Amino acid sequence: MSTTTSSHSMDRESTKRRSSLPLAGLLLGLASIGTVLVAGIGYRQGWWHFLRGLQIAEWAVYAAALSLVLSLVGLVRWHRQRRAVVTGLLGVLLALPVLGMALQWDYATRTYPPINDISTDTNNPPEFWDMPNPMAYPGVAVAQQQRAGYPDLAPLTLPQAPAAVFEHALQLVQARGWTLVASDAEEGRIEAVATSRLFGFADEVTIRIVPEGNGSRVDMRSRSRLGKIDRGTNARRIRSWLADLKQSTATR
Structure with missing residues (x-):
């Protein structure tokens, strides 16, 4: 038992x-x-x-x-x-x-490079004018690291006039759910804030649209408010947004 x-x-x-x-x-x-x-x-x-x-x-x-x-x-x-x-x-x-x-x-x-400010134009980067704490582009050292880490980043040239491209760009910013800070069609300038999904980290974005020949040239700059590195986030955002803008203007 x-x-x-x-x-x-x-x-x-x-x-x-x-x-x-x-x-x-x-x-x-x-x-x-x-x-x-x-x-x-x-x-x-x-x-x-x-x-x-x-x-x-x-x-x-x-x-x-x-x-x-x-x-x-x-x-x-x-x-x-x-x-x-x-x-x-x-x-x-x-x-x-x-x-x-x-x-x-x-x-x-x-x-990815230990930087957090990315621009398609490192010689004359688009400026932030309406952000709470506008800061100048970090300079030559950051530009060199960006060119080494993201050699593909470049301005986008489109055949449409700046006014038409601006409308597409503004609609795309709004479609992304970014918080619009400023938009000036005459200057061809858009400023917005993109936030990450989980923590809601804020990245500042500025877009510059100017005449280029018979069409337009689009430059974009994206930087993180927090931290000293972005782990490639800003470069990915620029690539993705410019690709969507190119597709958007090509289909309309």
């Missing part, structure tokens, strides 16, 4: 171990995603400095890494138990987005 009781007790303990390890991975995966969201929401709401928000997001990455380990161990050790497999898979799926975000962040930090 005692032997049977002992056997049942051992079975229960084994079952608990089978369920608790993948469950811990699942809960940590949920916590990691929740922590990332809280980090961004807290900064947007002014609960803490952006550096604290990034620190909280870093904690989420550690939680996601542990979640992945526990979930994978649970899958390997108890792959014949349906509940453990389902729980383990959910833990992996929850951990991967947070870890992917961290890996992408680290890759961008190592790959």
Whole structure:
């Protein structure tokens, strides 16, 4: 009798171990995603400095890494138990987005130039006139790093007149959901603020449209308000926006 009781007790303990390890991975995966969201929401709401928000997001990455380990161990050790497999898979799926975000962040930090002010014209960059704290272009050193890191960035030349291009440009800024700060059709100037999805980091954008032969030349400058590096964000924004503007003017 005692032997049977002992056997049942051992079975229960084994079952608990089978369920608790993948469950811990699942809960940590949920916590990691929740922590990332809280980090961004807290900064947007002014609960803490952006550096604290990034620190909280870093904690989420550690939680996601542990979640992945526990979930994978649970899958390997108890792959014949349906509940453990389902729980383990959910833990992996929850951990991967947070870890992917961290890996992408680290890759961008190592790959792109350590600058945060990008312009299609580094010799005569478009100016910011209506931003709260207008600042001059950083200068030759930044221009050299930009040309080395983003040699493809250049002004966009279009066959349409500046007035027509300006209308397309303004519509595209509004379609992107950027906050319009200034627009002057006579000067061919648009200033706006683009914000990141999670933390709401603000990047300032200025667009300059001038006559070029029988058509127009479009220059764009994008810079980050916070931090000293942008991990390629401003260059990507310029490439994407100019490509959309070219397509927009070509189809109308």
